[in-house]
Amino acid sequence: MSPPTDGLTIAVPRGALFAGTVDLLAGLGLDTDELRSNDRKLLFEDIGVITMRPSDVPTYVEAGAADLGVTGKDVLLEQAAQRSGKGGREVYELLDLGYGRCTMVLASEAGPDPALEALRRLGVMRVATKYPRIAGQYLEETGRQAEIVEVKGSVELAPLTGMVEAIIDLTATGTTLRENNLIVREEIVVCTARLIANPVAHKLKAAQIDDLLEHLRGLPAAGVA
Amino acid sequence: MIHPIPSGTRDVLPEETREVRAITDTLRAVFERHGYGELYTPALEYESVLARADMAEAQPAYRVFDESGAVLVLRSDMTVPIARVVATRYGSSEPPLRFCYFAHCYRGVPPQRGQPRELLQAGIELIGSAAPQGTAEALTMLCDSLDATGLKDYRIGMGDASLFPALMASLEVPEAARGDLMQALVRRDFVGLEHTLAEAGLSDEATELLLNVPQRRGGPEVLTDAPEPAVEAVTGMRLVHELLEPDVAARVIFDLGLVRDIGYYTGAVFEVYDPALGGPIGGGGRYDDLLGHFGRKLPAVGFALGVDRLHVALAGEERGTGALLEREASA
Numbered sequence: 001m002s003p004p005t006d007g008l009t010i011a012v013p014r015g016a017l018f019a020g021t022v023d024l025l026a027g028l029g030l031d032t033d034e035l036r037s038n039d040r041k042l043l044f045e046d047i048g049v050i051t052m053r054p055s056d057v058p059t060y061v062e063a064g065a066a067d068l069g070v071t072g073k074d075v076l077l078e079q080a081a082q083r084s085g086k087g088g089r090e091v092y093e094l095l096d097l098g099y100g101r102c103t104m105v106l107a108s109e110a111g112p113d114p115a116l117e118a119l120r121r122l123g124v125m126r127v128a129t130k131y132p133r134i135a136g137q138y139l140e141e142t143g144r145q146a147e148i149v150e151v152k153g154s155v156e157l158a159p160l161t162g163m164v165e166a167i168i169d170l171t172a173t174g175t176t177l178r179e180n181n182l183i184v185r186e187e188i189v190v191c192t193a194r195l196i197a198n199p200v201a202h203k204l205k206a207a208q209i210d211d212l213l214e215h216l217r218g219l220p221a222a223g224v225a
Numbered sequence: 226m227i228h229p230i231p232s233g234t235r236d237v238l239p240e241e242t243r244e245v246r247a248i249t250d251t252l253r254a255v256f257e258r259h260g261y262g263e264l265y266t267p268a269l270e271y272e273s274v275l276a277r278a279d280m281a282e283a284q285p286a287y288r289v290f291d292e293s294g295a296v297l298v299l300r301s302d303m304t305v306p307i308a309r310v311v312a313t314r315y316g317s318s319e320p321p322l323r324f325c326y327f328a329h330c331y332r333g334v335p336p337q338r339g340q341p342r343e344l345l346q347a348g349i350e351l352i353g354s355a356a357p358q359g360t361a362e363a364l365t366m367l368c369d370s371l372d373a374t375g376l377k378d379y380r381i382g383m384g385d386a387s388l389f390p391a392l393m394a395s396l397e398v399p400e401a402a403r404g405d406l407m408q409a410l411v412r413r414d415f416v417g418l419e420h421t422l423a424e425a426g427l428s429d430e431a432t433e434l435l436l437n438v439p440q441r442r443g444g445p446e447v448l449t450d451a452p453e454p455a456v457e458a459v460t461g462m463r464l465v466h467e468l469l470e471p472d473v474a475a476r477v478i479f480d481l482g483l484v485r486d487i488g489y490y491t492g493a494v495f496e497v498y499d500p501a502l503g504g505p506i507g508g509g510g511r512y513d514d515l516l517g518h519f520g521r522k523l524p525a526v527g528f529a530l531g532v533d534r535l536h537v538a539l540a541g542e543e544r545g546t547g548a549l550l551e552r553e554a555s556a
Contacts, residue, residue: 064502092414093416095415095416198503200502203442203498206443210440
């Protein structure tokens with residue numbers, strides 16, 4: 001029997017979600033040996049898989065270069081349309097896959113909260129993040145003026161150097177935060193891996209995609225939420 | 226020297242213009258042959274006039290003040306201006322009225338996404354012809370037009386804008402949750418839809434229906450055993466389908482979850498897909514209430530094609546390497 005991904009191209013994220021996604025594909029009956037062993041190859045044509053960094057997945061799926069993709073809700077929140085027609089990636093979010101669970105948090109240095117003090121005395125808090133859109137929206141919704149500082153690397157460094165008073169970042173276990181003397185002040189949103197689809201593929205390959213969803217929902221080991 | 230132009234706009238140079246012109250000439254010939262007369266309307270209109278239409282997510286994005294302080298907007302589509310024209314210039318003409326247009330429309334764009342701010346649309350409006358005949362005529366026109374351009378592998382997704390609201394109303398979804406559910410559906414965020422449904426405190430049966438019905442899409446088989454509240458919309462789709470010639474009917478994919486981001490649609494809605502392009506080439510639908518807002522209550526239907534998107538799809542089919550094409554061949 002051919003696996004239910006036949007005729008479909010799936011964008012698979014390298015990084016934290018990679019292992020869970022490959023397990024999922026293996027559970028569907030795909031031969032994932034090469035995918036697991038060769039981390040330089042990007043295109044696995046015989047099993048219809050392409051690999052990339054998680055934040056690129058919506059880009060490829062939106063363009064139709066992949067029919068389906070797996071990426072974190074954090075990436076979708078940062079990139080996808082918050083409201084239709086208001087911009088963002090035009091992709092369909094089909095399924096909460098349950099794994100890769102982490103939390104978007106606002107954290108600052110232990111002790112008296114420097115962000116609160118900045119807000120009170122200066123009227124604005126400086127926040128470093130890799131997720132400027134999520135951060136900006138959250139702070140706006142909670143009625144706080146903030147100066148968002150976008151960084152690409154270790155966000156934890158920013159408050160330790162005094163560049164900002166707080167950070168908004170994704171954390172799974174909180175270990176890195178603790179090691180850098182940062183404590184979680186607020187939990188913003190819980191993020192898990194999501195299955196997304198290209199809008200046109202969702203129509204033109206409806207039967208294949210629905211069949212795959214059926215299989216995914218029936219996989220207990222995948223921890224589909 | 227660099228003299229920039231706004232992102233989402235571009236210069237079209239002679240070689241491309243020649244190709245685009247060939248497409249629009251072909252479309253124009255089809256439109257005119259079927260009695261759709263071409264018209265022009267101003268790109269700038271009074272905001273207060275266009276505001277009579279519910280544009281939902283496709284509202285005009287650019288406003289300017291004129292010398293007397295009136296607020297003008299750059300039109301975001303051609304359907305609303307044509308509704309205005311019909312009410313003001315054809316107030317007593319015997320329907321049906323048939324118009325076509327080739328016009329630039331203007332939409333707000335998020336930064337750095339490569340989306341057009343100014344887009345060339347080609348479309349028709351059929352005013353005063355109710356469902357199902359009017360809808361069938363528009364779909365036939367759509368297929369004739371695309372066939373004439375030489376596009377081969379396109380399909381038409383067809384749904385009904387009234388289906389999901391009717392479903393929510395009959396299942397007694399709390400008013401407060403309806404907006405969120407509709408938003409989730411417009412974005413096709415099925416995970417969000419599931420979460421919002423879980424919080425709305427509905428029966429398992431209602432939740433299942435609201436989650437499942439919008440995911441039904443495919444051939445005429447999706448129209449069978451529709452749940453009670455969806456029967457009216459589904460029957461409407463079947464009636465339209467029965468009126469279509471076989472070659473047009475074969476292009477249709479029924480999609481009970483199809484909703485468009487424009488608010489004025491009341492009945493059948495459709496979108497054009499081609500494997501050579503990752504997004505819809507165009508779309509349209511019935512807007513039976515819109516003309517009434519301008520003072521001439523007539524049922525109407527129309528569609529608009531994105532000429533640049535059509536051009537990209539044609540080029541992709543020609544090369545045999547579109548977004549979804551290439552892999553279909555190798556699969």
